[in-house]
Structure formats: structure tokens, C-alpha cells
Amino acid sequence: MTRRSRFQRKLKEFSDPHLGRRMVRAVAQKAESGGRPLRFMEVCGTHTMAFSRSGLRDLLSGRIDLVSGPGCPVCVTDTADIDAAITLADLEDTVLCTYGDMMRVPGSRTSLAEKQAQGAQIRVVYSAADAVQAAASEPSRRVVFLAVGFETTAPGIALAVRRAAEKDLDNFYVYSVQKVLPPALRALLSDPEVKLDGLMLPGHVATIVGREALDFVAGEFDMPAVVAGFEPVDMLHGLDVLVDMALAGEAAVENAYPRAVRERGNRAARGVMRQYFAPQAALWRGLGKIPESGLTLQEDYHLWDASALLPADEAVQGGDPPPGCSCGEVLRGKMLPPECPLFASGCRPEDPVGPCMVSSEGACAAYYRYHREEY
Ligand code: SF4
Incomplete structure (x- = not known):
């Protein structure tokens, strides 16, 4: 058996339906013993989609209520x-080179997709390396890469x-709207209106930053949290750990x-990220401007910074959300997508009002695809 097929077989174990069913029963039973539904936030958009796709959100509902968080990079732009x-x-x-998900996110006047239809040179790429390649093969044009993402993708962009x-x-230029998660979690958990029994933290971000970089969730906010992977068994294991802590009144960040x-993540990835990017204040949809929560090019690499190409009078200030859109509330776990008055009526994936309905990791897109019959 090759290494690859051994790996695939191993990965299959994490989506084993028999094991999954047993774990669902055990986790649900344990959560029920608390006497009220536990309210956990899946911080990351990949978890949001995976919970809906796997059916776990429905299977556990009423025992564990899952709300979405600010971990979808397209949604928080x-x-x-x-x-x-x-x-x-x-x-x-x-x-302008960008990921496909960004194309239909509405700006205040139009979207990149509409601009492209009007003739603007906007290309969908799969990575920043594709944009570098485009710049190398078209030296007479500026190529701007719209860099969106968290710690997971920043090393590749670096x-x-x-x-x-x-x-x-x-x-070649980079317009960086990249973000880092810890400052946003601090902003979220400092909001007294956000009521949670625990957090599920993204495994891919933690792969880079390390578990111990997330310890503040328990230390500063007395909130139980678990770093979890993305297969159903990974997520159930994470929930099991969270339920144990929530019921025992313990706060720790478990892996x-x-x-x-x-524990300490990937030092090489963080090193390359730090070499090219420095922290800066960033605008987050739903959370506002958060100090040190974004990544800008380091001074040594400012020649590649596309912000310098923006007209001087066009300083980027916080923009108004689309009228009627509740993405800000959805991204803070204060509202479930179907509670938005526009959900599935004025806002659908084919005609989205806000980014949470556009992104492949958006909470509204997940509810529209997997749960809209229930509402
Ligand atoms: S349903 Fe549409 S309008 Fe409502 S919060 Fe979601 S994306 Fe915004």
C-alpha cells in the first residue's frame, strides 16, 4: 500500500458513519444532562459548512446549538x-487577480463580477503564485493580487x-485585506451581548499559530475552547471535549x-509571514476596526503594496453594510441566517445581498443550501 492510499484510508476513518453515529448519540446524551442547550460558536467558516454538510448541526440541535463566528475571510471583508x-x-x-469567492461580494456600488462584465480586467486565480505568474508574463500591465485570508494562507502569499x-x-502588487484571528476573538469575547458556552477554534489557523497562542480565550475570558479538525469525527471529538468542559465549569483551550x-504551531510558516507582513489595524465586517488584526506589507516590501496606487482622497474607511443585511450579527453569533428578514427571499446565492450568502464558507450560504426547508 502506498503512503498516499494509507493516508486516504486513515482520513476515511475520520468520516466513518458508524463511529459518527455512536459519537453523536454519546455527545447528545452528555449535553442533555446539562438541562439546557449548550451554545457553542464554530468560529471558522470551514467548520460552519462542515457542520451543515455533515448533518451534525441538525442532529445535535436542541442539545447543542451551534452559531457561526467571524472566521470566514470573505464574509468579514x-x-x-x-x-x-x-x-x-x-x-x-x-x-486585478482575486479568488472566485470575492467576485460577487457586493461593494457599496457594485461588485467585482459586475465590473468584469463591464470590461474591467479582473481575473479569478487559485493562488497568489498565479498572480505573480501573470505579472511575469505581462510586463506592460500592473497585476494586483487581492489578498484575502487568515494565518492559514498568509505564508503562501508571503x-x-x-x-x-x-x-x-x-x-506585481498586493492589496492586503488579510487578517489574523486572535485580535478578532478578543473583540468578539469582549462584547457582553455575545453569550456562549464555548468556542470551537479552527484547526488550520492553529496549525500555523499553535495551540498555545489561543490560550488567552480561557485565560482572559474564562471561556472553554477546543481546536478541532474538519472531518465529522474530528468535530464530534471537539464537541465532546467542549461539552465536558462546559458542564464541569472549566475553562481551558484543548487540542x-x-x-x-x-503547541507552538509552524515556526517556519510564521517566520516567512513575519518577514513579509506586519500587523496593522483592519476593518472587519460586523466587528469594526480592530488594532493589529490585519496584515500589511513590511516596509522593505512597500514597493509591492497596492494601497499606494489608491487615490489619496480614497482612504479606506469602514463602509456601510448593504441595506437590510444582517451579516454583522450573523458573524458575531447574535443571529442565525434564517432570522435575517432577507434570507431566501431578497437574498439568495444567485442574487446575494451580503457576503455570507456568497462565500463557499458563509453561514447564510450554508443554511440556504442545507437547512432552508426547515425554516
Ligand atoms: S441572508 Fe443575506 S442579507 Fe441576510 S445576513 Fe445573510 S447575506 Fe446578509
Whole structure:
């Protein structure tokens, strides 16, 4: 048996339906013994989608109520940053490269998809490296990469900047709306209206930052939390750990994803990230401007920073959300998507009002796809 097939077989064990069913029964029974539904937040959009797709959200509902958090990078990108990206796409001889999910996120006036239909040079790419490649093959044009994501993707984008620097490309730029999770979690947990019994933390972010970087959730906020993977058995294991802590009144940050997450994370990835990016204040949809929660290019690499291309009078301030859209409340776990008056009526995936209905990790998209018959 090859290494690859051994790995695939091992991974299959984490989505084993028999084991999953047994675990659902055990976790539900344990949660029920608390006498009231436990309210946990799955911080990350990948967990939001995985809970809905696997049926776990429905199977555990009433015993464990799961609400979504601010961990979908497309969803938390502020309207003002979308507007700035559209301004960049409008510049002469400029190609804007972005991930597909960003295309239909509405800005205050239009979206990148609409601009593309009007003739703007906007391309969907799969990675920052694709944008570097485009810059290398089209030296007469500026190529701007719209960098969206968390700690998980930042090291790869940093390596793309390294590649651009090595190739001496003076037509490659990054417009960074990248974010880091810990400051946003602090902002979220400082809000007295956010009532939770525990947090499920994203395994992929923790793979980079390490479990101990998330210890503050318990230390500063007395909140139980668990780092979990994304297969059904991973998530059930995470919930089991969280239920135990919530019922015992204990607060700790446990690692239920040890096959990927280490105490101190991935030092090499953090090193390359720090070499190219520095912390800066960032705008978060639903959470506002949070100090040190974004990533901008380090001073040494400012020549690649697309912010300098924006007109001076177009400083990026917090933008207004689309009228009637409750993404801000959804991203803070204060509202479930079907509680938004526009859900499935004025707002659908084919005609979205807010980013939570656009993103493949958005809570509204997950509810529309997997739960809308229930509401
Ligand atoms: S259903 Fe649409 S309008 Fe309502 S919160 Fe979600 S994305 Fe925004």
C-alpha cells in the first residue's frame, strides 16, 4: 500500500458513519444532562459548512446549538475594502487577480463580477503564485493580487511576494485585506451581548499559530475552547471535549486535532509571514476596526503594496453594510441566517445581498443550501 492510499484510508476513518453515529448519540446524551442547550460558536467558516454538510448541526440541535463566528475571510471583508479593490481594477493597464469567492461580494456600488462584465480586467486565480505568474508574463500591465485570508494562507502569499522580489517584478502588487484571528476573538469575547458556552477554534489557523497562542480565550475570558479538525469525527471529538468542559465549569483551550496542530504551531510558516507582513489595524465586517488584526506589507516590501496606487482622497474607511443585511450579527453569533428578514427571499446565492450568502464558507450560504426547508 502506498503512503498516499494509507493516508486516504486513515482520513476515511475520520468520516466513518458508524463511529459518527455512536459519537453523536454519546455527545447528545452528555449535553442533555446539562438541562439546557449548550451554545457553542464554530468560529471558522470551514467548520460552519462542515457542520451543515455533515448533518451534525441538525442532529445535535436542541442539545447543542451551534452559531457561526467571524472566521470566514470573505464574509468579514469590509464593504470599503471591496470598493477599494474595485477602484484598483478601474486603474488603467491594471489586472486585478482575486479568488472566485470575492467576485460577487457586493461593494457599496457594485461588485467585482459586475465590473468584469463591464470590461474591467479582473481575473479569478487559485493562488497568489498565479498572480505573480501573470505579472511575469505581462510586463506592460500592473497585476494586483487581492489578498484575502487568515494565518492559514498568509505564508503562501508571503512566498509569492518573495518570488516577485526574486524575479524583480515591478508590476506585481498586493492589496492586503488579510487578517489574523486572535485580535478578532478578543473583540468578539469582549462584547457582553455575545453569550456562549464555548468556542470551537479552527484547526488550520492553529496549525500555523499553535495551540498555545489561543490560550488567552480561557485565560482572559474564562471561556472553554477546543481546536478541532474538519472531518465529522474530528468535530464530534471537539464537541465532546467542549461539552465536558462546559458542564464541569472549566475553562481551558484543548487540542482535539493533534495530528495537525502542535503547541507552538509552524515556526517556519510564521517566520516567512513575519518577514513579509506586519500587523496593522483592519476593518472587519460586523466587528469594526480592530488594532493589529490585519496584515500589511513590511516596509522593505512597500514597493509591492497596492494601497499606494489608491487615490489619496480614497482612504479606506469602514463602509456601510448593504441595506437590510444582517451579516454583522450573523458573524458575531447574535443571529442565525434564517432570522435575517432577507434570507431566501431578497437574498439568495444567485442574487446575494451580503457576503455570507456568497462565500463557499458563509453561514447564510450554508443554511440556504442545507437547512432552508426547515425554516
Ligand atoms: S441572508 Fe443575506 S442579507 Fe441576510 S445576513 Fe445573510 S447575506 Fe446578509
